[in-house]
Amino acid sequence: MNDDLSTLSETTPAKDRKFVEALSRGLDVLRAFSQGTVVMGNQDIARITGLPKPTVSRMTYTLTKLGYLSYSPQLEKYQLDSGVLALGYAYVSNLRVRQLAKPYMDEFARSTNTSVGLTCRDRLSMIYVENCRPAETTSLRMDVGVRLPLGTTAAGRAYLAAMKEEERSHVIAALAARSPDTWPETAARLEKAFEDYARHGFCLSLGDWDRNVNAAGVPLHLQDGTLMALTCGAPSYLVSEEKVQNQLAHQLAMLARDIERLGV
Incomplete structure (x- = not known):
């Protein structure tokens, strides 16, 4: 598990009722791509994030549908898509x-x-x-x-x-x-x-x-x-x-x- 994705998870109290765990997991999946690997499969992402592979599979499917990831059928792997770029550009430019x-x-x-x-x-x-x-x-x-x-x-x-x-x-x-x-x-x-x-x-x-x-x-x-x-x-x-x-x-x-x- 990558420590940048896990070690600081304790900044959010475990009993925080306002904290949306599913959203947090989806963002951790996106963050996994910041670790230097451009293209990854579900198993790679599960290893980096520490999330169960079935959870990762649901997250990558959803993020692909929303335009934040793209899927290569030939490689059977994912990479970041333009939705992430748009968010990053909006932050930096503003x-x-x-x-x-x-x-x-x-x-x-x-x-x-x-x-x-x-x-x-x-x-x-x-x-x-x-x-x-x-x-x-x-x-x-x-x-x-x-x-x-x-x-x-x-x-x-x-x-x-x-x-x-x-x-x-x-x-x-x-x-x-x-x-x-x-x-x-x-x-x-x-x-x-x-x-x-x-x-x-x-x-x-x-x-x-x-x-x-x-x-x-x-x-x-x-x-x-x-x-x-x-x-x-x-x-x-x-x-x-x-x-x-x-x-x-x-x-x-x-x-x-x-x-x-x-x-x-």
Whole structure:
């Protein structure tokens, strides 16, 4: 079972009478396709979600009828269809902060020669909703929809650092349950990231997510209470750890404050 689909299911109380279990299962089926596999059969989906195969069969049939999945008779497998694309596009295109922040992110990317991303959280991942990079450089290319792990990336650490303590504890417990073998090291690095945030207002990931990537992250607080995260990064051969820590991270924190002052 994929932990991003299961570990945070406890965010909804088991006895919540308003919670529609069938809808939750249908959405878990759709989420299974975000795990990197484009085409899957019912057995694949059942393995990822932990749902019984008969339940998955009913869900995939219904989602196909509604236009969210398409079925290949030759492969006997499913893939996402245009209904999901329409929902995703509607969300991204109507995200006001994305529209207002993009010119600032473009300028930051150009002046620093880094890749700049705007991200939001989905369970135990951060998802890019915007990415800006200088066209003429070899900076990181992270397309909209790319998922990042919470515990090892600068964006994820910044998001966690800015969460309310009770909610953060809940998510951290889910992270620990997902990767018990590597959790002690991850926990130590998260503690250091939280100290950095308390002291400097940013978090770092210096080769932690990808040993060839140095990055900084800062939270972005929107007026409606939504929490997002900005991140900037580049291959380590282009930007050193010292440059990220002593220059870029501070500039990124100022960029976040500029965007927040836009009133989004």
